Amino acid sequence: MKFNRRTFIKRLFIAAASIETFFLIKGSISKTHLEKDKKELFNAGKADSFEKNKPYPFLTGQFFLRRFDDGGFIAMSIKCTHLGCIVQSNIKTGGFNCPCHASQFNRFGEVLSSPATRPLDYFPITIKNGDILVDTSKPTKRKSFSKSQLTYV
Numbered sequence: 001m002k003f004n005r006r007t008f009i010k011r012l013f014i015a016a017a018s019i020e021t022f023f024l025i026k027g028s029i030s031k032t033h034l035e036k037d038k039k040e041l042f043n044a045g046k047a048d049s050f051e052k053n054k055p056y057p058f059l060t061g062q063f064f065l066r067r068f069d070d071g072g073f074i075a076m077s078i079k080c081t082h083l084g085c086i087v088q089s090n091i092k093t094g095g096f097n098c099p100c101h102a103s104q105f106n107r108f109g110e111v112l113s114s115p116a117t118r119p120l121d122y123f124p125i126t127i128k129n130g131d132i133l134v135d136t137s138k139p140t141k142r143k144s145f146s147k148s149q150l151t152y153v
């Protein structure tokens, strides 16, 4: 087999490109894996500072925090599940209204009137040293409200 200089350089470039491609793919897979496990904890403050049955908006965290009668906390997304507009709390009903296409949600985030078809997403909460920490990287979809979505001190 004849192996001239041109062929050698060509094969050297192909080998270098293959090695670089391998590390680029490997790096992006590792990065994706890390980002999947990444938590974005938003400190909403001390648990005992929140009154029961009152929605507390956290616009930077993009959630409403509510403490129910039994003391359980839930952090519901402020994004309407129809097309993502920002919902507003309804003082009369204790629920939420969407200004875009008039969807309404009850105080648990469940749909009262369409076009939204599913409840507001909610975020996992952990309570550490009395602080409410909301993981805003993990909005969770649900079909209805259940007590398992609440976090207690």
Ligand code: FES
Binding pocket: 080, 081, 082, 083, 084, 085, 098, 099, 100, 101, 102, 103, 114, 115, 116
């Ligand atoms: S985005 Fe809320 S009802 Fe359409």
